[in-house]
Amino acid sequence: MSTMSAIKQPGKSERPFAEREFPMTDKDFDRIKLLAKQRSGIELGEHKKEMIYSRIVRRIRALGMTDFSRYLQYLEENPNAELTNFINAITTNLTSFFRESHHFDFLRQTVFPELLQKKKGSHRIRIWSAGCSTGEEPYSIAMTLQDCLGRERWDARVLATDLDTNVLAHGRAGVYSKERIGNMDPQLVKKYFIGGSAQTAENEALEIRDTLKSLIKFNHLNLLGEWPMKGKFDVIFCRNVVIYFSKDTQRELFDRYASILEPNGYLFIGHSESLHGVSQRFESVGRTIYRKVK
Ligand SMILES: C[S@@+](CC[C@H](N)C(=O)[O-])C[C@H]1O[C@@H](n2cnc3c(N)ncnc32)[C@H](O)[C@@H]1O
Known part of the structure; x- marks a missing residue:
């Protein structure tokens, strides 16, 4: 065996970032971290370096550039x-239909029956899916809501917002591969999806029916910025979004959620998130489910 072949050649991912084909220095990564925090609230730790490198390198290639410094200069000069x-490129959009299914059980068994009583006069229900990603979350909420409303006519809407414009376009289109529809109840699939636009089993896709789409409005919104909404919400879902935010950003955000919720309104957060030490305006009413108290 030759000496050369006995020495393990460093793989691409083991090579220092500053020595790669598209070099990224520590200073470049610090600039990326700062921009991400300022523009989205997302805090990028060192463990995210490889992921961020591979995502941004695609932009660098697309723009015909050769290094991160030049790209960052371009970004700062041409926002x-x-x-x-x-x-x-920096957002993480992992989601699925009926993710954390106990939330949807709670909606069906507790929240919606309560709202149907409470809102008998106005017939108005407003729900916000904040950080909705590709739409699986707001569509799961809308299916649950529609099932509870039955044939009754209500002024019921789901606002679905995200910072990432690509995921919003996906949500609006409402087309999902069979793989993503995965283990959903076949009755729900039959009721709320149409079609099969595909040639092969791998890329076969179904589309959300227009009746369900019409319950949802997808809008671009940065949670850190202004909120143009006028009315209050009965329910807010903000799941698996604040894990990337600092505690101070979380405090401010949950305070704003409390202010825009109706009295006794509900807040659903992600499985690894907590309001402990973050907000005293909510009481816990279930696993990662809260009700506004003040
Ligand atoms: C991991 S996904 C969660 C999707 C869904 N809520 C769920 O739990 O399945 C987080 C989403 O939050 C969005 N996001 C991150 N920072 C945001 C911000 N400052 N304003 C609005 N959306 C943001 C991301 O673009 C991403 O789509």
Whole structure:
């Protein structure tokens, strides 16, 4: 065996970032971290370096550039042209239909029956899916809501917002591969999806029916910025979004959620999130489910 072949050649991912084909220095990564925090609230730790490298390198290639410093300079000088692409590259959009299914059981068994009583006069229900990603969350809420409303006519809407423009486009289109529809109850699939637009089993896709789509409005919104909504919400879902935010950003955000919720309104958060030490305006009413108290 030759000496050369006995020595393990470093794989691409083991090579220092500053020595790769598209070099990224520590200073470049610090600039990326700062921009991410300022523009989205997302805090990028060292453990995210490899992931961020591979996502941003795609933008660098697309722009025909050769290193991160030049890209960051371009980004800072041309925010109108590049900031959206940068933001879309740094967000993490993992989601699924009926994720954390106990939340939807609670909606069906407790929240919606309560609202149908409480809102008998106005017939108005407003729900916000904040950080909705590709739409699986707001569509799961809307299916649950529609099932509870039955044939009764209500002024019921789900607002679905995200910072990432790509995921919003996916949500609006409402087309999902069979793989993503996965283990959903076949009755629900039959009721709320149409079609099969595909040639092969792998890429076969179904589309959400227009009646369900019409309950949802997908809007671009940065949770850190202004909120243009006028009315209050009965329910807010903000799940698996604040894990990337600092405690101070979380405090401010949950305070704003309390203010925009109706009295006794409900807040659903992600499985690894907690309001402990973050907000005293809610009481716990279930696993990662809260009710506004003040
Ligand atoms: C991991 S996904 C969670 C999706 C869904 N809520 C769920 O739990 O399945 C987090 C989403 O939050 C969005 N997000 C991150 N920072 C945001 C911000 N400052 N404003 C609005 N959305 C943000 C991301 O773009 C991403 O789509």
